[in-house]
Amino acid sequence: MRILLQFPEGLKKYALSHAQKLEADGHEVFLSSSPSYGACDLAIDDAEKIHADEIVHFGHAKFPIPSPVKIPVEYVEWKVDVNLNDLESALPELKQYKKIALATTVQHTHQMAAIKEFFSSHGIEPLTRKGVLPAHEGQVLGCDSTAIKIPEAEAVLYIGDGMFHALAIEESKPVYAFNPYTKQFKRINEDIEKLRKRRTGAIAAALSAEMFGILVSTKPGQFHLEVAKWAKKELENYGKHAEILVSGEFNPYSIANFTSFDAYVNTACPRIVDDVDLFGKPILNPNMLEEMLKLKR
Secondary structure, rough: OEEEEEEHHHHHHHHHHHHHHHHHOOOEEEEEEOOOOOOOOHHHHHHHHOOOEEEEEOOOOOOOOOOOOOOOOEEEEOOOOOHHHHHHHHHHHHHHOOOOEEEOOOOHHHHHHHHHHHHHHOEEEEEEEEOOOOOOOOOOOOOOOOOOEEEOOOOOEEEEOOOOOOHHOOOOOOEEEEEEOOOEEEEEHHHHHHHHHHHHHHHHHOOOEEEEEEEOOOOOOHOOOHHHHHHHHHHHHHOOOOEEEEEEEHHHHHHHOOOOEEEEEEEOHHHHHHHHHHEEEOOOHHHHHHHHHHHHO
């Protein structure tokens, strides 16, 4: 079998050993060197060019791809254990709440039952649910934090590395983040609010824009052409001008060469809007565009 292996940036260092194992089993193996930003970002073009029989995508859980994928994809999750004893540093702060919503990344979802038992044993009722897009209960993605939308929870605890997933949590309740690698524990509502204000600022700035570039990604997990066509129609109905830009990956410096655009509407990965400084112009997700259009009514 001809197999294409795809790894996210942090796991590419393990690619060679996996390739050699599969080759020893008689498979013909290729490694995708394309960037991989998530389960939605499959190396379909790479696989089609080499006529691969299968893509093996490491580091993420299965994702609901909105457009058909002709090549079979096997998702191989990357599991990393959290030292439960390290969570004790969070207890003095969290014990003021009777019920907390728990969230984590795919790397730690296999421990969710043990994490819940830890907090239960310390008098805190842990609550979890499955979000809309994630594969596992309690899992959050950079584009989906619905797993924490539990009305009876008094606070939210995110367990994971970095702030990318943590800042995706949209919640007015107290939100805490625990990094199992650095052991850092802190409340992050202020960080979330800063991000929200930046997006609100982008909406306000886009109000005066006349020409919009609408970004459509050809990546199967991010392809939303109908949303882009909707955005173009809505903008034109309100007297704006809009054109649709299509690409496998959006480079702010390349897009900047289209000098006529005053602002952008993003239908690809929703976290692109957080790179507004790189684009140098307002960039809105579809829900942000809806907010802008309401302001004009």
